[in-house]
Amino acid sequence: MKVSNSPWLLHYDGSSCNGCDIEVLACLTPVYDVERFGVINTGNPKHADIFLITGGINTQNKAVVEQIYSQMPSPKVVVAVGICACNGGIFKECYNILGGVDTVIPVDIYVPGCAARPQAIIDGVVKAVALLDEKKKKRDQKKAQGGSGNA
Amino acid sequence: MSTRSIVPFGPQHPVLPEPIHLDLVLEDEKVVEAVPSIGFVHRGLEKLVEKKDFQEYVYVAERICGICSFMHGMGYCEAVEHIMGIEIPPRAKYLRTIWCEMSRIHSHMLWLGLLADAFGFESLFMQSWRIREKILDMFEYSTGGRVIFSVNKIGGQRKDMDGDMLKQFMEVLSGIEAETKVIAKTFLGDKAVNSRLRGVGFLTKQQAHDLGAVGPFMRASGIALDNRKLGYAAYPDIDFEPVTSEIGDCYARCDVRIREIFQSIDIIRQAAAKIPEGEVAVPVKGLPDGEYMMRVEQPRGEAIYYVKANGTKFLDRVRVRTPTFANLPGMLETLKGCDFADVPILILTIDPCISCTER
Numbered sequence: 001m002k003v004s005n006s007p008w009l010l011h012y013d014g015s016s017c018n019g020c021d022i023e024v025l026a027c028l029t030p031v032y033d034v035e036r037f038g039v040i041n042t043g044n045p046k047h048a049d050i051f052l053i054t055g056g057i058n059t060q061n062k063a064v065v066e067q068i069y070s071q072m073p074s075p076k077v078v079v080a081v082g083i084c085a086c087n088g089g090i091f092k093e094c095y096n097i098l099g100g101v102d103t104v105i106p107v108d109i110y111v112p113g114c115a116a117r118p119q120a121i122i123d124g125v126v127k128a129v130a131l132l133d134e135k136k137k138k139r140d141q142k143k144a145q146g147g148s149g150n151a
Numbered sequence: 152m153s154t155r156s157i158v159p160f161g162p163q164h165p166v167l168p169e170p171i172h173l174d175l176v177l178e179d180e181k182v183v184e185a186v187p188s189i190g191f192v193h194r195g196l197e198k199l200v201e202k203k204d205f206q207e208y209v210y211v212a213e214r215i216c217g218i219c220s221f222m223h224g225m226g227y228c229e230a231v232e233h234i235m236g237i238e239i240p241p242r243a244k245y246l247r248t249i250w251c252e253m254s255r256i257h258s259h260m261l262w263l264g265l266l267a268d269a270f271g272f273e274s275l276f277m278q279s280w281r282i283r284e285k286i287l288d289m290f291e292y293s294t295g296g297r298v299i300f301s302v303n304k305i306g307g308q309r310k311d312m313d314g315d316m317l318k319q320f321m322e323v324l325s326g327i328e329a330e331t332k333v334i335a336k337t338f339l340g341d342k343a344v345n346s347r348l349r350g351v352g353f354l355t356k357q358q359a360h361d362l363g364a365v366g367p368f369m370r371a372s373g374i375a376l377d378n379r380k381l382g383y384a385a386y387p388d389i390d391f392e393p394v395t396s397e398i399g400d401c402y403a404r405c406d407v408r409i410r411e412i413f414q415s416i417d418i419i420r421q422a423a424a425k426i427p428e429g430e431v432a433v434p435v436k437g438l439p440d441g442e443y444m445m446r447v448e449q450p451r452g453e454a455i456y457y458v459k460a461n462g463t464k465f466l467d468r469v470r471v472r473t474p475t476f477a478n479l480p481g482m483l484e485t486l487k488g489c490d491f492a493d494v495p496i497l498i499l500t501i502d503p504c505i506s507c508t509e510r
Contacts, residue, residue, distance in 0.1 A: 013169050015192045018506045019217025019298040021169065022261060026287075029264075029280035061170065061191045064162055090214055093202050096195040115217055115298045 006038030007077075007129050010048035012068055014101065015091070016055025019115030020082035024054060027125070032118045034125055045071035050128045056084040057103050058096045069105045075135035077128040079109045081121055086110045153178045160494065162191050169505040173498075177491060185486040185494075187479065192509040197469050204464040205231060205439060209303055212456075215471060216507035217298045218261065219449045221254045223507070224303035227469070229383055230445035230458040231305050240433060243307035245426040247384040250294070250302065252415040252422070256327070257286040258450035259408045259415075262502045263338065266405065269495040270347040275337055282330050289320055307432025317423045324416050335409045339402075348402040352485040352497045355399055364481040365474045366452020367411065368501045370395045371403035378448035389421050404500045438462055449474055451502045473507040 013021050027034045028041055042048050045068045057065060069078070080101045083089035087100040101107050108131055111124035156177050162170035170191035176184040199211050212227035213220045225247055232239060264279035287297045293312050294300040302309045312320075338344060354364065359372035369376065370393060377393035379386045394410045396403035439460035447454050452474030459468040478501040485497055 013192070013506075015194050016506065017214040017217045017220075018169065018504065019214070019220065022217060022298060026280065026284070029284075030277050031281065031284045055192070056194070058191075058193060060193060061162070064170070064191065090211060091194045091196060091199075093199060094195040095198060096193050114214075115296075117297065 006040070007049040007132050008042045008047050009034075009039050009050045009052055009125065010042055010045055010068065010072070011052045011054070012065065014053050014055030014061055014065060014085060015058045015097065016082060016084055017115075020054035020085070020113075020121075023115050023118050024052060024081060024121060027118045027121050032122060034122055037126060037129060039125060039129070046073065048072050049076060049132055050125065051076060051078045052081055052125070053078065053085050053101045054081045056088045056091055057098045057101060059098065060096075062098065062104055065101070065104055075132060075139055077108045077132050077135070078105060079111060079124050079128050080107045081111045081124065082116045083112050083114045086112050089114060155183070158491070169503070171498075171503065171505050173494075175486075175491070175494060180491050182486050182489050182491060182494060185483050187483065189505065189509055192506050194510060196510050197471065200466040200469045202465075205460065205466050206305055206435075206464075208466065208469070209305065210301060212469075213299055213301060213303070215473075215510055216504050218258050218504060219254055219451070219454075219507070220299050221250050221303070222447055222449045222454070223471075224300075225251065225384070226445050226447040226454060226456040227458070228303045228305050229447070230443045230456045231439055231460070233443040233445065234439040234441045234458060234460055235305070235435070235437065237306055237433060237435065239307045240430045241385070241427045242311070242429045243431045244385040245422050246308045246312065246431060247303075248386060248389065248422045249312070249419050249426075250290075250300070251384060252418045253286055253289060255415045255450045256412050257283050257290070258502075259412050260286065260331075262408060262450075262499070263334070263405070266496065266499050267338075269499050270344065272344065275334065275344075278330075278334050282327055282334070285323055285327055289323060292316065293320075304432065306435040307430070309432070311431045317426070321420065321423060324419060328413065328416050331409070331412055338405055338409060345402065347493075347496060348405055349400060351401045351493050352489060352500060353400050354481055354485050358484060359399070359481060362480040362484060363477050364452075365477045366449070366502075367394075367404055367407045368452065368478050368481060371407045372399040373397045378446050378453050381446060383445070383447065385422060385425075388425060389418050391418055401496055401500045408502075438464055439466070451475055451504055452477065454507075471507070471510060473504065473510075475501065475504045475508040478503075479508075 158175045160173040162172045174186040213224040215223045260283035264276045267275035356373040375393045440462035442459040445456040455472040457470040482501045
């Protein structure tokens with residue numbers, strides 16, 4: 001796979017049970033090491049290209065997720081990690097769970113699993129990297145045609 | 152005159168993977184007060200007991216928190232077993248002890264890594280997590296899962312460990328012990344690390360007692376209390392003493408957790424040497440009726456499971472009191488008067504687990 005640049009990743013814990021969170025962190029550490037794809041973890045939404053969310057959406061964190069998403073520059077890719085982020089999972093029936101991440105922001109890549117395995121998360125991130133490249137190309141084409149350039 | 156300013160910390164913050172929000176009231180560089188607001192991870196899973204029957208709920212209980220998932224499942228199962236008067240086979244008790252201590256090692260390793268990350272020691276973070284992966288491999292080999300195991304059930308365990316597996320685990324543990332000794336030297340002896348940890352965030356023995364602190368946070372202030380001494384699982388047959396320190400600062404908390412890793416390795420060795428042959432589960436007949444309060448020592452401290460059953464397959468109530476919740480008043484006390492730059496380290500030294508606090 002050939003990628004044009006190194007995408008940065010922002011991780012936010014929606015309402016996950018920590019299982020997927022620690023697996024996301026495990027991806028960054030020696031055994032799995034996503035840095036070999038040029039991906040690094042950043043804490044600043046304005047630096048991030050990939051938004052990685054674990055856990056479902058509840059009434060408290062809805063605004064936080066929307067805000068982080070709106071602060072990220074375009075083009076951006078959203079990866080929902082774990083079954084709770086995909087559709088609410090085991091907590092779907094809980095009174096405070098609105099559902100998966102796609103109830104508030106558009107999700108590009110779904111990584112199912114409880115907890116999602118590091119291999120699956122890396123696969124999702126690699127797909128996100130490719131998608132990001134595609135989105136960038138589309139934006140550049142639009143720009144060349146005289147559009148606004150917002151993908 | 153110094154000016155007061157309020158700095159928001161979280162809910163999305165680089166130092167903590169989990170969302171908690173603190174309003175830090177600063178006077179110049181010193182924190183005067185910290186006002187927490189929680190609830191970002193609240194799902195309301197205690198109420199799920201009304202929709203899932205008491206045997207299914209084990210899976211929900213495991214997902215209260217992915218770090219101590221085994222202990223959450225076990226605590227709930229033991230509570231229901233007490234209500235139903237089920238005596239689980241001795242081998243199952245030993246298996247629970249072994250998996251519990253493995254959870255403790257992996258949780259403390261995770262914490263050591265996050266602490267190193269909080270004071271900016273990237274390679275130490277990577278080393279701690281590299282060692283932790285070996286424990287996760289042991290988990291995967293014995294249960295099939297890395298963080299969520301689903302080996303607990305009411306009446307015993309779903310899986311067994313054979314002799315070969317245990318022998319292999321002993322070898323892996325020796326390796327982990329040797330490697331932990333190396334990183335422990337850096338955590339406890341390195342000058343730069345010491346300057347960040349020593350003398351920061353004191354909690355006196357009296358304060359720890361009054362504010363109801365639990366777990367390593369309390370033991371680092373000199374109170375020798377450990378729920379494993381209550382004698383659940385196979386702990387009555389195991390020889391161990393609570394790890395304590397008299398100092399009460401961040402260094403002491405780091406020291407206590409590192410010594411607990413070695414203690415856990417020792418407990419697993421004792422359990423593996425003594426484990427009896429036999430069944431790992433007994434069949435469960437009937438429905439629970441009554442109530443029980445189970446206390447379990449998790450990596451972060453005391454967790455309480457209150458279960459009330461009504462004689463049907465749906466329980467009336469499950470209530471969990473988690474260690475981080477008990478430690479929050481102590482944490483807010485230590486935050487008062489600390490330097491702004493020390494805030495992430497102080498928050499980390501209680502080993503916050505927001506997911507189980509808010510459920």
